[in-house]
Amino acid sequence: xxxxxxxxxxxxxxxxxxxxxxxxxxxxxxxxxxxxxxxxxxxxxxxxxxxxxxxxxxxxxxxxxxxxxxxxxxxxxxxxxxxxxxxxxxxxxxxxxxxxxxxxxxxxxxxxxxxxxxxxxxxxxxxxxxxxxxxxxxxxxxxxxxxxxxxxxxxxxxxxxx
Numbered sequence: 001x002x003x004x005x006x007x008x009x010x011x012x013x014x015x016x017x018x019x020x021x022x023x024x025x026x027x028x029x030x031x032x033x034x035x036x037x038x039x040x041x042x043x044x045x046x047x048x049x050x051x052x053x054x055x056x057x058x059x060x061x062x063x064x065x066x067x068x069x070x071x072x073x074x075x076x077x078x079x080x081x082x083x084x085x086x087x088x089x090x091x092x093x094x095x096x097x098x099x100x101x102x103x104x105x106x107x108x109x110x111x112x113x114x115x116x117x118x119x120x121x122x123x124x125x126x127x128x129x130x131x132x133x134x135x136x137x138x139x140x141x142x143x144x145x146x147x148x149x150x151x152x153x154x155x156x157x158x159x160x161x162x
Contacts, residue, residue: 037142047139050129057125061118071115077105088158100157104150 040056041048064072064080078101088097108116108124116124132140132147145151 037145045139047141049139050126053125053129053140054122057121058118061121071117072121073115074102074105077101077116084154091158093158096157096160097154100153104153107149107153 037048038044040052042052042055061072064076066076066079078098085094085097088094105116106112108120110116110120110123128149129140131149132144134144134147140148
């Protein structure tokens with residue numbers, strides 16, 4: 001179950017890939033987006049609350065923190081890729097993807113010390129949630145989910161034309 005949650009969070013971060021896949025006429029992107037969203041939407045409401053995201057993020061943090069020291073290094077963060085680098089490669093943009101990964105890590109490393117602890121990850125994803133909640137109703141719908149900062153960053157890196 002933890003591996004599914006880890007995969008799904010990675011898909012959350014990288015679900016710009018779903019947009020890319022949908023633009024090219026495949027259904028894999030739609031499947032990934034649906035899996036990601038349903039993994040966070042644990043009550044099957046068609047939306048999720050911040051609390052749902054926080055539970056999910058905690059599970060992901062444990063999966064990213066390979067040495068269990070309570071913090072994620074850039075190496076741990078960058079190594080955690082379920083294949084999105086392959087999408088970047090097929091688009092001829094692996095360097096842009098690597099840069100996007102560094103940008104996202106820097107945004108989530110709130111104190112700038114080179115690691116992301118649980119509190120920083122929670123605060124950063126809470127901010128991302130709030131920013132993506134366009135109608136300020138306290139939940140994210142699938143449409144709002146596309147406005148998560150991480151998704152926007154990776155989409156801009158891999159397909160700046162979208």
